Structure formats: C-alpha cells, structure tokens
Amino acid sequence: MRKIGVIQLIDSLHAGGAEVLAVNIANGLFEQGVNSHICATRSEGVLKENIHNNVGYVFLNRKDIIDFKAVLHLNKYLKKHQINLIHAHATSYFFAVCVKVINPNIKIIWHNHFGDNEFLSKRALFPLKGVSYFFSLILSVNNNLRKWSTQNLKTKNVLFIRNFAFFNNQEKSTILKGNDGKRIVHLAGYRKQKDHLNLLKGFLEISKENNDWTLHLVGKSYDDTYSKFIDNFIEHHNLSERVFQYGVCSDIKYVLSQSDIGVLSSYSEGLPLALLEYGLAKLAVVVTNVGECNNVIIHNTTGLIVEKRNDTALSEAIRSLVISKEKRIKFGEENFNYVSKHFSKEQFINKLKAIYSEIV
Numbered sequence: 001m002r003k004i005g006v007i008q009l010i011d012s013l014h015a016g017g018a019e020v021l022a023v024n025i026a027n028g029l030f031e032q033g034v035n036s037h038i039c040a041t042r043s044e045g046v047l048k049e050n051i052h053n054n055v056g057y058v059f060l061n062r063k064d065i066i067d068f069k070a071v072l073h074l075n076k077y078l079k080k081h082q083i084n085l086i087h088a089h090a091t092s093y094f095f096a097v098c099v100k101v102i103n104p105n106i107k108i109i110w111h112n113h114f115g116d117n118e119f120l121s122k123r124a125l126f127p128l129k130g131v132s133y134f135f136s137l138i139l140s141v142n143n144n145l146r147k148w149s150t151q152n153l154k155t156k157n158v159l160f161i162r163n164f165a166f167f168n169n170q171e172k173s174t175i176l177k178g179n180d181g182k183r184i185v186h187l188a189g190y191r192k193q194k195d196h197l198n199l200l201k202g203f204l205e206i207s208k209e210n211n212d213w214t215l216h217l218v219g220k221s222y223d224d225t226y227s228k229f230i231d232n233f234i235e236h237h238n239l240s241e242r243v244f245q246y247g248v249c250s251d252i253k254y255v256l257s258q259s260d261i262g263v264l265s266s267y268s269e270g271l272p273l274a275l276l277e278y279g280l281a282k283l284a285v286v287v288t289n290v291g292e293c294n295n296v297i298i299h300n301t302t303g304l305i306v307e308k309r310n311d312t313a314l315s316e317a318i319r320s321l322v323i324s325k326e327k328r329i330k331f332g333e334e335n336f337n338y339v340s341k342h343f344s345k346e347q348f349i350n351k352l353k354a355i356y357s358e359i360v
Contacts, residue, residue: 139159
C-alpha cells in the first residue's frame with residue numbers, strides 16, 4: 001500500500017457546507033498524520049483562516065472552466081508534495097479530471113454535496129456523467145444522492161458517508177442583537193431551497209405574542225432577487241427591530257453560543273452541516289422533514305421536525321420551545337449527546353482513511 005498524499009479540492013473558501021467540510025477534513029487528516037493539503041481553485045474566503053498551519057495550501061485563481069495554467073500549477077504542486085489522491089468537492093470535479101488527463105496516476109474521489117435533494121430528477125447530467133468514468137469513488141452525503149449516483153453515473157464504487165461538524169474558529173467577534181435567552185438563529189446561505197420566507201412567516205406569528213424574541217439570519221447573501229425579497233418582507237411587516245441579518249460569519253461557535261433555538265426551514269436538503277453545528281452548540285432545534293434531517297434530529301427528543309413549506313406548523317413548533325426553557329435545555333443536551341456520538345470527527349476521519357487506503 002502506498003503512503004497516502006491527499007488534497008481537498010474546492011472552488012472557493014467562502015462559508016458554505018461543502019467548503020466547511022473540505023477544511024475540516026484537511027485539518028482532521030493532518031491531525032492523524034496524513035500528508036494533507038487543500039486547494040481553492042477559483043477564490044479564497046473567510047474559511048482560509050481556519051486551515052491548520054501545517055496543512056498544505058494552494059490557491060489557483062482559476063479564471064475559466066478549462067484553465068491550462070491552473071491545471072499545470074496544480075499538477076506541479078501534486079508532484080512536489082507527493083500527492084496521489086484528489087478529493088474533489090461539489091463542482092470542482094471537472095477541474096480534477098482535467099488534472100488527471102495529464103497525470104493519469106492521480107486517483108479522484110468526488111464528494112457529492114448536491115443540496116436540492118428533493119429535485120434530483122431535474123439535475124443535469126452533462127458533463128458529470130461523462131467525466132464520472134474517471135472517478136475511483138463517489139462519496140454521497142445522503143442515501144438519496146448515493147442511489148442517484150449509482151443509477152445515473154459511470155463510477156462503480158459509490159458510498160454514503162455522514163457529514164461531521166467541528167468548530168475550528170474560536171474567535172468571538174460577532175455580537176448578536178436582541179435579548180439574552182431569547183434568540184432564534186437560522187444558519188444558511190440565502191438560497192431558495194433554504195426557504196427563508198417560510199421561516200419569516202412563522203416568526204411573524206410568534207412575534208405577535210412574544211415580541212421580546214428575535215430572529216437572527218446568518219449566511220451569505222447573493223444580492224439577488226431572492227435576497228431582496230427577504231429584505232422587502234422584513235421591511236413590509238415591520239420586523240426590522242426583531243429580525244437581524246449578519247451575512248457571512250466565521251465565528252459560528254460564538255454566534256451559536258449566544259443563541260437559544262436553532263432553526264432550518266428548507267424545502268430541500270442533503271445533510272446540512274448547520275444542523276450538526278446546532279447539536280455541538282447544545283441548541284434545541286426545529287427543522288423541516290427533508291433530506292437526512294430526520295436522521296440527525298430525533299423528534300420530540302433532540303428537537304422538533306415539521307413538514308416543509310408549512311409556516312403554521314413551523315411557527316407552532318418554535319413557539320413550543322419559546323414558552324418552555326426546560327424543554328429547550330433538555331432538547332439541547334440530548335442533541336449534543338446524539339450528534340457527538342453519531343457524527344463525530346474521529347469516526348468520519350477513520351472511515352475516510354480506510355477508504356483512501358483501498359484506493360491508493
């Protein structure tokens with residue numbers, strides 16, 4: 001068996017589920033003695049500061065889909081650092097295949113993080129289906145993605161591996177507004193599938209009876225129609241003193257330490273890292289029944305599960321936690337225990353190292 005040298009390949013280091021996982025994997029592998037590296041192909045971001053000092057790092061500043069200069073740069077880096085495996089995350093798979101064309105000995109694992117889990121039948125297969133022939137293995141973040149990959153792609157080996165969460169950043173810079181002990185947090189980028197409107201409608205009803213509670217939206221805004229629609233809803237319903245937006249925050253551990261209830265209101269998900277982070281932060285959770293969420297949250301034990309796109313059900317579930325501090329504390333402790341046991345970094349890294357060993 002050859003010694004493992006692996007690089008996590010990701011398009012950017014902006015805050016997002018796939019990006020956070022790529023950084024956490026790179027750090028976790030180094031901690032267990034693996035020759036570990038990470039590469040951002042297109043842009044850097046706030047997560048760069050979370051990369052361990054001893055994890056190799058390269059930024060390519062790729063400008064085009066096929067950027068020969070960037071391909072050659074990465075290939076040179078792979079040879080210099082004796083890297084024999086590319087772990088490509090999300091949409092970076094095509095660039096990984098470009099490198100393999102000039103360096104056939106490189107093995108590729110593609111990590112499928114596709115978030116619109118409820119709409120896989122509409123997912124475009126070009127060029128993914130063709131280039132999947134070059135993958136040694138596909139890792140999927142939930143079972144639906146595993147089945148979809150098996151049925152639609154050319155890769156023979158397809159596995160489901162659970163995500164894990166870990167707080168790398170220990171900074172304390174983001175101060176949440178509102179009253180201590182009465183904060184609801186929603187950790188998600190401003191994408192349609194996250195269904196912020198469903199949450200805002202539900203919170204609007206809660207705020208009529210509990211106007212001392214506040215909602216805190218943390219995540220990247222893309223300054224598009226969807227983001228502006230959220231802004232307009234908040235303004236139109238006079239919620240600007242009870243709903244606060246923070247954009248991207250790198251100090252997630254500190255943000256969650258100031259929160260009391262964690263919410264995800266999505267109409268489509270895979271296995272969201274935010275849900276695991278809520279667990280590590282000992283938050284009681286309300287989440288919609290999509291993707292693998294019901295495998296993270298145990299209904300009425302670690303949190304509450306409601307149907308998607310039902311703001312009334314979401315509002316009632318959140319209200320039940322708002323009015324009961326005892327339930328919030330109990331659910332939060334149980335949530336922490338469950339996530340720590342079933343979604344630990346150690347379990348994930350050990351399993352991943354075994355997978356790598358089979359491939360190289």
